[in-house]
Amino acid sequence: MNKKWFPDNNWFNGGNDGDGGRERVRKPKFPFKLSRPLWLLLVLAIAALVILPAFADFYTELLWFKARGISSVFWKRLIPQGILFLAAAIVAFAAYWVNFRKAVSNVQPMITPEIKKFIGPHVAGIVITVVALIFAIFNGLSVKGDWAMVLRYLHGSSFGHSDPIFGHDVGFYVFSLPFYSFIQSWLLGILSMCFIGSTAVYMVAMLPTIQQEGRISIPKFTQIHLTILGVFIVMIWAAGYWLQRFYLLFSERGVAFGASYTDIHADLLALNVMAVITVVVGVLLIITIFKKSTWKFSAGLVGLLIATSIILRGFYPGIIQKYVVEPNEFQKEKEYIEYNIQATRDAYDITGLKQVDMTPKGGVTASDLEVNFQTVQNIRLWDYRPLLRTYKQLQEIRSYYDFYDVDIDRYNIDGDYRQVILSGRELKLSELQNPTWVNTRLEFTHGYGFVMNPVNEIGSSGLPILWAKDIPPKLSVPIEINRPEIYYGEQPDSYVFVNTTVEEFDYPKGDANARTTYQGSGGVSIGNFWRRLMYAMKFGDTKILFTNVFTDKSNILLNRNIQNRLYKAAPFLLFDSDPYLTIIEGRLVWIQDAYTVTDSYPYSEPTNIAGGREFRKINYIRNSVKATVDAYDGTMKFYVMNEEDPIIKTWSEIFPDLFTSSEKMSESLRSHIRYPKGLFDIQSQIYRTYHMENANTFYNKEDLWETMGSTDGKSSLSAYYIIMKLIQEENAEFMLISPYMPVDRDNMIAWMAGRCDGENYGELLVYNFPKQELIYGPSQIEALTDQTPEISSQLSLWSQRGSDVIRGHLLVIPVENALLYVQPLYLKAETSDLPELKRVIVSTGGKVVWGPTLQTALEKLLGEKIPGLATEMDEIVDVDTEATAPLAGFTGDENLSDLIQRAQEHWNRSQEALKRSDWQGYGEQMEKLEEALKLLMENSPSGQTEQQLPLQEKESQGSDLLN
Numbered sequence: 001m002n003k004k005w006f007p008d009n010n011w012f013n014g015g016n017d018g019d020g021g022r023e024r025v026r027k028p029k030f031p032f033k034l035s036r037p038l039w040l041l042l043v044l045a046i047a048a049l050v051i052l053p054a055f056a057d058f059y060t061e062l063l064w065f066k067a068r069g070i071s072s073v074f075w076k077r078l079i080p081q082g083i084l085f086l087a088a089a090i091v092a093f094a095a096y097w098v099n100f101r102k103a104v105s106n107v108q109p110m111i112t113p114e115i116k117k118f119i120g121p122h123v124a125g126i127v128i129t130v131v132a133l134i135f136a137i138f139n140g141l142s143v144k145g146d147w148a149m150v151l152r153y154l155h156g157s158s159f160g161h162s163d164p165i166f167g168h169d170v171g172f173y174v175f176s177l178p179f180y181s182f183i184q185s186w187l188l189g190i191l192s193m194c195f196i197g198s199t200a201v202y203m204v205a206m207l208p209t210i211q212q213e214g215r216i217s218i219p220k221f222t223q224i225h226l227t228i229l230g231v232f233i234v235m236i237w238a239a240g241y242w243l244q245r246f247y248l249l250f251s252e253r254g255v256a257f258g259a260s261y262t263d264i265h266a267d268l269l270a271l272n273v274m275a276v277i278t279v280v281v282g283v284l285l286i287i288t289i290f291k292k293s294t295w296k297f298s299a300g301l302v303g304l305l306i307a308t309s310i311i312l313r314g315f316y317p318g319i320i321q322k323y324v325v326e327p328n329e330f331q332k333e334k335e336y337i338e339y340n341i342q343a344t345r346d347a348y349d350i351t352g353l354k355q356v357d358m359t360p361k362g363g364v365t366a367s368d369l370e371v372n373f374q375t376v377q378n379i380r381l382w383d384y385r386p387l388l389r390t391y392k393q394l395q396e397i398r399s400y401y402d403f404y405d406v407d408i409d410r411y412n413i414d415g416d417y418r419q420v421i422l423s424g425r426e427l428k429l430s431e432l433q434n435p436t437w438v439n440t441r442l443e444f445t446h447g448y449g450f451v452m453n454p455v456n457e458i459g460s461s462g463l464p465i466l467w468a469k470d471i472p473p474k475l476s477v478p479i480e481i482n483r484p485e486i487y488y489g490e491q492p493d494s495y496v497f498v499n500t501t502v503e504e505f506d507y508p509k510g511d512a513n514a515r516t517t518y519q520g521s522g523g524v525s526i527g528n529f530w531r532r533l534m535y536a537m538k539f540g541d542t543k544i545l546f547t548n549v550f551t552d553k554s555n556i557l558l559n560r561n562i563q564n565r566l567y568k569a570a571p572f573l574l575f576d577s578d579p580y581l582t583i584i585e586g587r588l589v590w591i592q593d594a595y596t597v598t599d600s601y602p603y604s605e606p607t608n609i610a611g612g613r614e615f616r617k618i619n620y621i622r623n624s625v626k627a628t629v630d631a632y633d634g635t636m637k638f639y640v641m642n643e644e645d646p647i648i649k650t651w652s653e654i655f656p657d658l659f660t661s662s663e664k665m666s667e668s669l670r671s672h673i674r675y676p677k678g679l680f681d682i683q684s685q686i687y688r689t690y691h692m693e694n695a696n697t698f699y700n701k702e703d704l705w706e707t708m709g710s711t712d713g714k715s716s717l718s719a720y721y722i723i724m725k726l727i728q729e730e731n732a733e734f735m736l737i738s739p740y741m742p743v744d745r746d747n748m749i750a751w752m753a754g755r756c757d758g759e760n761y762g763e764l765l766v767y768n769f770p771k772q773e774l775i776y777g778p779s780q781i782e783a784l785t786d787q788t789p790e791i792s793s794q795l796s797l798w799s800q801r802g803s804d805v806i807r808g809h810l811l812v813i814p815v816e817n818a819l820l821y822v823q824p825l826y827l828k829a830e831t832s833d834l835p836e837l838k839r840v841i842v843s844t845g846g847k848v849v850w851g852p853t854l855q856t857a858l859e860k861l862l863g864e865k866i867p868g869l870a871t872e873m874d875e876i877v878d879v880d881t882e883a884t885a886p887l888a889g890f891t892g893d894e895n896l897s898d899l900i901q902r903a904q905e906h907w908n909r910s911q912e913a914l915k916r917s918d919w920q921g922y923g924e925q926m927e928k929l930e931e932a933l934k935l936l937m938e939n940s941p942s943g944q945t946e947q948q949l950p951l952q953e954k955e956s957q958g959s960d961l962l963n
Helices: 009-013 036-067 071-110 113-118 121-154 170-213 220-250 261-290 292-347 366-371 373-377 384-395 437-443 529-539 562-569 646-654 677-690 695-700 778-786 789-800 854-862 879-884 893-915 919-938 951-962
Strands: 354-357 401-403 407-413 416-427 450-454 496-498 504-507 514-516 555-557 580-584 587-598 607-611 614-618 620-630 636-640 659-661 720-724 733-742 750-755 764-768 803-807 811-815 818-829 836-844 847-851
Touching (some): 036 071, 036 529, 071 170, 366 373, 384 450, 407 580, 416 580, 416 720, 437 496, 562 620, 562 636, 607 677, 620 646, 646 659, 677 733, 778 836, 893 919
Antiparallel strands (some): 416 450, 504 514, 607 614, 620 636, 750 764, 836 847
C-alpha cells in the first residue's frame, strides 16, 4: 500500500494511542494541496465567469438609463424588486426557521443517543438554518417579478365605475384583487411548506418507535404544533374561497362574458358556504388544542367541506344551468347580458361613439366631387405592398440600404392638405459586401434620407411621382429636412460606435463617399478603459478592448430599434406594431402609439391581441401614450394623451420622470398624430357585436356585423387612412375608416371612422345605412368588376402575357350622401419586381368603369369633365388602350400613315424608357412597336389575301393579332 497515501497503519486498522486503547480514526489528506495563490486564482476565475458579467450587464444598463435622463426609472424598477425579494425572503425564513426549529426541539426527547452522537443540537441548528435560508431565497426569487403588481396596488386609481354585483369600483379588480390573491397564495405556500417540513421532521423522529411498537402514536406537542399550522392554512384557504367570489365576474359560462345566473345563484352560494365551513373548521381545530375530543367534529367538517365542494360546485351548478336557465335562458340571463354590454362598451371606449343615420343616394355626381375636391384629391391610389417594392427597386440606391416599411401621413403643401406615403432609407448591415468589425461597428452606422410621394399622383410609366428622393434628399415640395441621417429605426438592433478616429460613411457620392462625424447627443460615453471592459463583457466582443480608435468623446449607440428602445424604458406599456416616420421641424421623428391594457375589467368581453412583443388576452384598452423617438439622437418622449385613464394615472405616479403632459407637445408634432390603427381594429371588431345595445337583439345575434376581406383573397379590406370631408363639416380631415357588412351578406350596412385632426382627435363616428335598401359592399363591387367584359378580358390578357396583376386596396369613400368605390390595379412583369399602376377602377351606383388615371376613370364614370384633378399622368396617352384596340383593315395611304405614326410613337417612348433605365417600359414599348410594324406590313399594298376579307372579319383578326 502506498505509504504516501496511508502513512500510518493505525489509520486503517486502528491502534492504541495511549488513551485507553480507544480506536483513533484519522482523516485522509487531500493529495493535491491548494496553495493560497491557487485559491486566489480560483476565486478570480469564478468572479470573471459569473460575477463580473452580471455586474457588467447591471452597470451598462444603468449607464444607458442615466444617459437618457431617466435613471430614476431604472432604480424605481430595481429597488422594489430588491425590497420585495428581501421582504418575502425574511418572512419566509422566519416562518421556516421557527417551525423547523420547533419541530426539531420537540423531537429531541425521541432521538436515540446513537443518533445524537452524529446530529447534536448544534449541527441540527446549522442544518435548519441552511435549509430555511435556501427555501427562503427561492421564495423571494419567485415573487420579486411581481413588483409591478405591488406598485400598481400601492398607487391604484379609481375608474369611476362599479361592478353591478358586489358594488366595488373597477379599480378594485384591476389593482387590489390581484394583490390580495398574490398575498393569499404566497402565505398559503409558506405555511404549506412549514407544515410539510415539520411533518417530515416528526415522521423521521417517530420512525424507530413506529418500527418497534408497530403502531403510530402522535405525541401531544406534535399534535399542537401541526394543529396550529393547520389552523393558519385553513384560514388562508377560507380567504381564498372569499376571493374566488370576485372572480365569478370573469366567468365564461353564460351567454355573455361575466357572472351569469348560474354563477350568482349556484357558484356564489357554494363559495360562501365553503368559506364559512372552512372558518368553522379552523375554529374547531383551535378548540381541539384544548379539548381533544373535538377533533372528530373537525374531521367531520373537513369531510363536509369536501362533500360541499363536490355537490355545490360540481353537481348543483349543472342542475341549475340545465333545468332552470336553459328552458328560460333569455329571461334568466337578460340582466347579465345588459351588464356585459355596458361594461364592454365602457372598457373599449365605444360608449360615447357618435352615430349618424345616412341614406345614400343613387350615386356620386360631378358636383359632389367638386364640393369634395380635397377628398378626391387625396384618394389613395398607391397600396403599401406594390409601393414598397417600387421604393426598393428605384430608391434603395445601394444594397446595404433598405426600406423596411411605408407609412401614411399628411402635410400642408402650399396651402393644400395632402395625404402622403413615406419611408425611411435605413441601413441593413446584413447586406454589406464586406461585413468586417470596422465596417459594421465604426463606418456604416446609419441610414440616410427618405422617400415621399403623394398618394394619388402617377408618373408617365405608371410609377409614383416622388416628392422626396435620392441621396442627399431632393425635395420638390416646401418641406425642410436638416437631419436626414437615421441612426434609430425599425431595423434589427445593432450597436455602433461614433466619434471615433474612424470617420463614418455618410452616403455614396461618386468615386469618393461622403464622410461625417456624429454631432448628436445619443449613446453612452465609452472613452475610458473601465467602460470598454464592461461593454466588452456585455456583448462578448473583445475587439472593443483592443481597438485603438476610441477617444474621450467616443460613444456607443445601442438599443437602436425604436420599439426595443421604448420597451426597455416602459415595459408595462403595450406598443402598437406599426410606428410611423414623420418630419418634425426639419428632423426625422418616429411616432409610436402605446396602450394601457388589462384583462381584469368585470363583465367586459375579452379579446386576443398581438402587440409588438407578445400575444395576450385583454378586456380593456386605451391609447393613453404617444411616444416619439428622434431618428438622429434617439431622444425619447412619452406624452400622456389620456390623463383620465386610471392605469396611466397609476404609472405616472410611479414613474413621474418618464411621462410628459400632452400640453407640452409642439403644434408641429400634434399635427401628425393619428388615431392608431391597432386600437381602431380592436374597437371595430368589438363594435361589430356590441353595436347591439338591446339585450334581446344581442341574445339572438340578429344584427351581427363583420369586416371582411376581398373576394380574391389577396387584397385587404381592413381599416385605412383617408382625407375626406364629413357631411356636417366644412373642411376635409384625416381619418381612419372601415366598412361593415352583415354576417354572411355582401351588402354594406355601416362604416366607422376614427378622427385624427385637431379638437376632433379620438372621436369615433359611425354612419348607419338603412337596412331595407341595398348598399353595395366591397365584395359586391369586386364581383361587378369581374363581370365587366372590358375589364375581365383585359385582366385575362395581361395574365396570359406573363404579367402579374395586383389588385390594390379597395377604398369605400363617402362623398356627400353617396359612396364612391376606388381600387387601383398594378401590373408587374414576371421578370421584374417593379409594379406599375396601370388602371384605376371606380364605381358608384352599381356602375363600374376603369381608366389609366383617376380623372379619366371618373370622367368615364360620370360622363363629364372633373375640373381640377389633372395630374402628370393625365396628359399621357393611354398607350395600352390604343395598342389593344381593334384595328380595321387599312387600304389607303392615310391609314398606313396612321400606322407609321403609331410605330414612331412607340419607338420614341421606348427610347425615353431607355434613358431613365426603365427596362420593363422599354420592353413593353418594343413589343408594341413590333406589333405596329407587323400590322403595317399586313396592310401595305402588296396583295395580301387579308385585304379580301370582309370588314368585320378584318377587325376580328386585327384584335387577335394584338392579343
